Amino acid sequence: MKHSTRRGLAAGAFAVTAAFLLAACSSGDSGGSGDGGGGDGELTPVKLQLQWLPQGQFAGYFAAADQGFFEEEGLDVEIIPSGGDIVPQDALANGDVDYAIAWVPKVLGSIEQGANLTDIAQIFQRSGTLQVSWADSGIEEVADFEGKKIGSWGFGNEWEIFAAMAAEGLDASTVEIITQDFNMNAFLQGDIDAAQAMTYNEYAQLLETPNPDTGELYQPEDFNVISYEDTEGAMLQDAIWADTERLDSDTEYQETTVKFLKAVIKGWAFAAANPEDAADITIAAGSGWGPSHELWMVNETNKLIWPSDAGIGIIDEAAWDKTVAGALAAVNEAGDHLITEEPPATAWSNEWIEQALSELEGEDLDLTGADWSPIDVTLEEGGN
Amino acid sequence: MTTAARRAAVVGWGVAGLLLLVVLWEGYKLLAPADGVLIGETRVLPRTTDLAMPHVWDMFGRLAEPVTRSPSAQPLWLVILLGALTTLGIAAAGWLVGVVVGIGLALVMQRWRVAEWGLLPWIVLSQTVPLIAFAPIVKSWGSRVEIGSFEWQDWMSVALIASYLAFFPIAIGALKGLQSPDRIHEELMQSYAAGYWATLMKLRFPAAVPYLLPALRLGAANAVIGAVVAEVSTGLQGGIGRLLIQFAGQASGDPAKAWGPIFGAIVLGLVAAGSVALLGVILKNYRRTEETA
Numbered sequence: 001m002k003h004s005t006r007r008g009l010a011a012g013a014f015a016v017t018a019a020f021l022l023a024a025c026s027s028g029d030s031g032g033s034g035d036g037g038g039g040d041g042e043l044t045p046v047k048l049q050l051q052w053l054p055q056g057q058f059a060g061y062f063a064a065a066d067q068g069f070f071e072e073e074g075l076d077v078e079i080i081p082s083g084g085d086i087v088p089q090d091a092l093a094n095g096d097v098d099y100a101i102a103w104v105p106k107v108l109g110s111i112e113q114g115a116n117l118t119d120i121a122q123i124f125q126r127s128g129t130l131q132v133s134w135a136d137s138g139i140e141e142v143a144d145f146e147g148k149k150i151g152s153w154g155f156g157n158e159w160e161i162f163a164a165m166a167a168e169g170l171d172a173s174t175v176e177i178i179t180q181d182f183n184m185n186a187f188l189q190g191d192i193d194a195a196q197a198m199t200y201n202e203y204a205q206l207l208e209t210p211n212p213d214t215g216e217l218y219q220p221e222d223f224n225v226i227s228y229e230d231t232e233g234a235m236l237q238d239a240i241w242a243d244t245e246r247l248d249s250d251t252e253y254q255e256t257t258v259k260f261l262k263a264v265i266k267g268w269a270f271a272a273a274n275p276e277d278a279a280d281i282t283i284a285a286g287s288g289w290g291p292s293h294e295l296w297m298v299n300e301t302n303k304l305i306w307p308s309d310a311g312i313g314i315i316d317e318a319a320w321d322k323t324v325a326g327a328l329a330a331v332n333e334a335g336d337h338l339i340t341e342e343p344p345a346t347a348w349s350n351e352w353i354e355q356a357l358s359e360l361e362g363e364d365l366d367l368t369g370a371d372w373s374p375i376d377v378t379l380e381e382g383g384n
Numbered sequence: 385m386t387t388a389a390r391r392a393a394v395v396g397w398g399v400a401g402l403l404l405l406v407v408l409w410e411g412y413k414l415l416a417p418a419d420g421v422l423i424g425e426t427r428v429l430p431r432t433t434d435l436a437m438p439h440v441w442d443m444f445g446r447l448a449e450p451v452t453r454s455p456s457a458q459p460l461w462l463v464i465l466l467g468a469l470t471t472l473g474i475a476a477a478g479w480l481v482g483v484v485v486g487i488g489l490a491l492v493m494q495r496w497r498v499a500e501w502g503l504l505p506w507i508v509l510s511q512t513v514p515l516i517a518f519a520p521i522v523k524s525w526g527s528r529v530e531i532g533s534f535e536w537q538d539w540m541s542v543a544l545i546a547s548y549l550a551f552f553p554i555a556i557g558a559l560k561g562l563q564s565p566d567r568i569h570e571e572l573m574q575s576y577a578a579g580y581w582a583t584l585m586k587l588r589f590p591a592a593v594p595y596l597l598p599a600l601r602l603g604a605a606n607a608v609i610g611a612v613v614a615e616v617s618t619g620l621q622g623g624i625g626r627l628l629i630q631f632a633g634q635a636s637g638d639p640a641k642a643w644g645p646i647f648g649a650i651v652l653g654l655v656a657a658g659s660v661a662l663l664g665v666i667l668k669n670y671r672r673t674e675e676t677a
Contacts, residue, residue, distance in 0.1 A: 053619070053630060083619025083626065085516045086523065096527045182633040183642075185435055201633075208637040212434070283454060286621050288630040290452035382638030384453040 043076035044256055047097040049088040054081050054287040056297025057200055057238070058101065059278040060123070060305075064267025066281040073259035081286070089117055092241055098253075099260060104236035104320075105327050105338060106156035111347055112339045118247055119348040121240040121261055121313035121356075122320075123268065124304040128237060129160050130203055131226040132187065133194040140224055142231055143168045151180040151187060151195035159338050161196065163326030164233025172333040184209070194226070200300035204293055208379045217381060233330075235323040237304070240264065240313070244346045254352075261356035265312055269365050272302050272372045293383025299375055306369025313353040320348060406440050413437050438640040443647075446640035460641065464627060464648040471623040472652055474539050475604075475611040478546025479656075482603050485547065486554030493555075494562040494588070495580070504559075511552050515610070519545055519617035542614040542623075549610035550603040557599020561592025593670035600663065604656040612649060624648050 050058050061079055064070050070077040080097060082088060088100035089107045093115040100117075107117055131150070133139040139148060142164045152158040162172060178192050184205050187195035197203045203225070211218045228234050240261070246253040271278035279294040287294060305312060327338045357367055366372060413432045420436075421429035430436055438446075447464070450457040489507065493500035522541045529536035565587050573583045615625030627645040635642035 053626075054621075081619050081621065083615075083629065084617040085520050086617075086619050087520070090520065091524065094524050096524050182629060182635075184636040185639075188435060188636060189431060189433065205634070205636045210637075283456075288451070288627075289634070291454045293634075380453065382641070383634060384638070 043071065043074055044252075044259075046070075046075050046077045046099070046256060046260060047080060048077055048260075049080045049082065049086070049091045049097040049100040051082050051088045051100075051102050051238075053083060054079075054282060054285050055201070055289060056279060056282050056287070056294050057198075057301050059271045059275075059282045059298045059301060060264060060268030061101075062267075062282050062285045063270045063278050064263045066285070067267065067270055069263040069266040069270075070260075073263045075256065075259055075263065077260070077263075079285075089115060089241060092117060092243060095243070098243070098256070100241045101238055102241055103156070104239055104323050105159045107239075107241055108324065108327050108343050108347070109156065109338050111343050112341070116244040116346070117241045118244045118346055119239045119315060120242045120247070120257060120351075121264070121353040122236055122315040122348075123240060123264075123313055124236065124238040124301075125308050125316065125319070126304045127160065127227075127229045127234045128199040128300065128304045129157075129228045130197045130199060131161070131194045131228070132197045132203060132206065133224045133226075135222055135224055137193060137224060139194050139226070141226060142233070143170070145194065146170055146174050148175055148193040149178050149191070150175045151178050151192035153180050153196055157196070158332060159327060159330045160228045160231075160233040160235050162233075162330035162332055163235065164228055164231040166326075166329040166331065167232030171331060172335075177333040199227075199303070200297040204296045204300075204379055204383065208293065208381055208383045210381060217379070232322075233326050234319075235326055236315075236319055239315075242352075247349075247352075257352045258356050258359070261313065261353055262360055265356060265360060265367065266365065268305060268312060269367070271298055272306055272366070272369060275299050275302060275375055290380065290382060290384035292378065292380040296377040296379055296383075299377050302372070303374055306372040308367075308369050311353070311357045311367045312369070313357070315348050315350055315353075409437070409440055413439070435636070435639050438643065442640040443643045446638075447644055447647075451641075460644050464624070464644050467622065467624040467627045467645065468648040468652045471608070471611050471615065471625065472655065474543045474615075474623065475546050475607040475652075475656060478543040478548075478611060479550050479604055479607040481543065481547035482550030482554055482607060483600065486551040486599075486603065487558045489551070489555045490558035490562055491584075493559050500559070507552065507555055510548070515545065515549075515613055516617060518548070519614055523618045538618065538620050541618055542611055542620050545614035545617075546607040546610035550607040553599045553602035553606065554596075557595045557602070558592060561595030561599075562588045564595060565591045590670045593667050597660070597664050597667070601657055601660040604660050605653060608649075608653050608656045612652075624652060 048061060050061070054062065058079075061077075065077055065079060080091075087106075087110075088097075088102040089110045091097045092100040093110065099120075101123075104119060104122075107115070107119070111117060131139075131142075131145075138144060145165060145168075150161065152161055158177075165171065165175070178186065180186060180192065180196060184195060184197070184202055186192045188206075188209065195202070197206070206218055206223065207220065209218055210216065211222070242257055243253070247257065275295060275298045279291065279298045282298070283289070283291065283294055289297065308314065310316065324339075324342060328340070328342075330338050332338075360367060412429075416429060416432050418432055420427050420431040434442075447459070447461040449460060451460050451463050489503060493503055519541075522544055523538070526536040526538070526541040526544075562584075569587055569591075570583070573587055578586065611623070612625040612628070614620070615623040616629055620626060624645050628649070631638075631642045631645055
């Protein structure tokens with residue numbers, strides 16, 4: 001064979017396989033049809049995507065499954081934990097799951113990218129994000145961030161920081177943003193001046209770490225805590241998201257949505273009334289935290305949900321608008337905006353949660369948390 | 385030296401190596417400054433605090449204690465062992481798929497030159513796709529696969545990703561091995577009027593063994609890494625990858641605990657590589673030398 005013909009043959013063979021591959025790609029993606037079922041006595045399968053590992057933050061969903069609330073509504077709910085690279089709103093937009101739990105600002109970003117999703121229940125009424133610094137650091141408000149090393153998790157968890165800074169006239173270039181790990185070691189070792197922490201998780205991690213100077217656990221007095229809920233940067237967090245198109249046209253999905261929300265409400269009401277049981281249920285569902293940390297998490301999560309004056313899950317328009325305003329104002333350290341225009345009206349709807357609440361009206365449930373009060377949790381070393 | 389003495393010496397050196405590691409760890413922790421060694425602003429050697437480098441005895445002592453204070457908690461070593469076994473099973477499944485696909489591709493490429501020209505660039509290209517982009521897609525596709533009573537399980541996504549990393553060195557090594565017989569040996573087979581299959585079984589596969597063994601070992605290591613990373617990536621429960629991130633999140637209050645799954649992952653890698661070494665013992669007749677893949 002001559003050299004040139006051989007080379008031609010090689011190029012041809014390469015092109016043929018390339019064509020095959022492309023053909024295979026384009027013929028994929030036939031679009032998952034909705035999970036039908038729902039016949040008499042048969043449970044409707046539902047998939048719920050969480051945004052992280054099983055933990056007390058999601059206690060209400062695990063409680064609803066454990067206590068049979070989903071089954072009472074005729075649903076067979078599979079709760080799917082996330083981990084590294086599974087983004088809940090992407091899984092929902094792809095049709096892999098039926099509902100997803102995600103923070104509002106993250107999904108606003110996805111909606112602007114083209115995802116068609118609706119916030120159908122705002123479970124967390126308040127933001128649980130803190131920025132924690134040492135008591136002697138002089139960082140007492142967001143304005144003090146200037147020139148400091150500010151910790152952030154990134155991956156869409158950072159927008160409250162930038163929104164709060166924007167309200168103080170600071171931008172990302174005035175601070176040094178340091179990406180945080182899964183734990184608080186970088187802060188404890190002095191690599192970060194003010195670390196991002198959730199009330200229900202990382203703040204507790206600090207309080208269950210022994211202080212090498214005293215040998216005792218760190219105490220709240222050792223830290224300055226800035227709560228974003230008190231700043232202009234506060235954003236809505238854990239919400240239940242649904243597929244906008246299916247909500248619009250699929251009557252079966254509409255019915256399932258109301259049933260699902262009813263069971264979720266019962267689950268969170270259970271967690272409010274029985275935080276110890278809810279913590280045990282979450283551990284049994286695969287959460288790896290120690291009992292004291294898990295109970296702390298359930299209790300702090302309850303504080304973000306209750307009281308909920310208009311009823312659990314109702315989206316407060318003022319809080320939504322504040323989240324959108326913050327999302328529009330925030331610019332991250334790479335100079336990127338989260339969103340550049342207002343989200344569409346379909347991005348949230350109280351229609352389904354209102355229906356679920358009204359159907360639960362007669363039952364013996366505290367739907368607003370009027371009678372709820374938090375418990376006292378003592379953290380043990382290492383959360384054990 | 386008698387075989388018994390030689391064996392004792394091997395074990396002795398192995399233990400000495402481990403002890404040296406312990407001495408280095410504890411010695412560095414004792415002598416180096418708590419804040420590590422910095423050149424300018426850059427830390428070139430790590431901190432020596434208990435948070436950054438727990439004592440060796442703390443790390444191993446922690447293994448014997450229960451995971452949490454929960455009454456249902458198992459000891460940490462047992463949880464890690466179970467996690468490692470789960471991951472090993474998934475990695476083994478991925479490795480087997482990788483072996484079948486890799487050797488299959490090598491056979492096709494060896495048989496037809498055109499196939500080699502057409503496929504080899506794609507095989508190389510396949511390894512440039514980053515796992516974090518790949519993992520959610522595999523999981524998403526997997527969740528739609530439902531053929532009759534067969535339903536795609538989440539662990540299969542992880543095994544698929546493991547096989548994706550494992551098949552590459554195997555395909556390349558096997559192809560090189562199958563092509564390794566000298567011209568005169570091939571011509572000898574032709575002079576015996578041996579067909580394709582006879583040549584394959586009597587000449588090509590035996591000749592490929594020295595290339596295949598290191599390729600299989602590389603494939604096994606890749607399968608383990610792929611399985612651990614994919615577990616983290618797709619959020620699969622039960623394996624060592626999940627324990628890694630779970631305990632990393634608890635490392636502030638319980639620094640020794642986070643090292644448990646790291647030890648588990650090391651043992652896992654050793655077991656996987658050791659299993660392939662066992663294969664080498666079975667095939668020792670064909671294994672005069674071992675070529676680098």
